[in-house]
Amino acid sequence: MNRFDDKGMMIYPNPIKKSGICRNKTILVVRECYCQNGHSLISNQAVFNGFKGIQVMVRRGNETGLVALSPVYGYKSRVTLNVLLEKEQIWEVCCPQCGEPLAVFSRCSCGGDLFTLFLNREADFANCILLCNRIDCFNAEIKFHNEILHYSGMETVI
Numbered sequence: 714m715n716r717f718d719d720k721g722m723m724i725y726p727n728p729i730k731k732s733g734i735c736r737n738k739t740i741l742v743v744r745e746c747y748c749q750n751g752h753s754l755i756s757n758q759a760v761f762n763g764f765k766g767i768q769v770m771v772r773r774g775n776e777t778g779l780v781a782l783s784p785v786y787g788y789k790s791r792v793t794l795n796v797l798l799e800k801e802q803i804w805e806v807c808c809p810q811c812g813e814p815l816a817v818f819s820r821c822s823c824g825g826d827l828f829t830l831f832l833n834r835e836a837d838f839a840n841c842i843l844l845c846n847r848i849d850c851f852n853a854e855i856k857f858h859n860e861i862l863h864y865s866g867m868e869t870v871i
């Protein structure tokens with residue numbers, strides 16, 4: 714299992730602490746998500762709190778790398794492979810299988826783009842997760858049956 718950060722250190726996901734979600738004693742975990750071409754983005758290369766992570770490819774100029782995101786919604790931990798993500802940078806987020814940039818749903822209030830992780834293979838914008846492509850922007854939305862659940866927490870990013 715690869716859990717090396719960009720300095721080659723071993724890092725471990727923190728246990729889930731208080732977040733809006735955990736105060737409710739329930740957490741929302743993404744168990745399936747897809748690119749717009751139906752490729753699954755769930756990967757066992759990084760596991761967070763016992764759940765398989767969401768793996769995406771990031772691109773910026775000539776640089777590319779893989780990033781695994783926590784599938785626990787609102788819990789913003791991540792593991793990067795072969796790439797150094799610096800605060801405030803904006804990266805293009807792509808599917809690791811087809812290499813296509815993930816669909817951009819809308820502009821984030823920070824100036825980044827909200828990219829889409831679809832919750833089913835039909836690539837239906839009524840059921841998807843939107844995440845900002847600017848590093849350390851905490852904006853994330855989940856759309857489920859067209860209802861928007863909003864979370865803008867302050868969880869620590871590893």
Ligand SMILES: [Zn+2]
Nearest residue numbers: 748752808811
């Ligand atoms: Zn794909």
Ligand SMILES: [Zn+2]
Nearest residue numbers: 821823845850
């Ligand atoms: Zn943003």
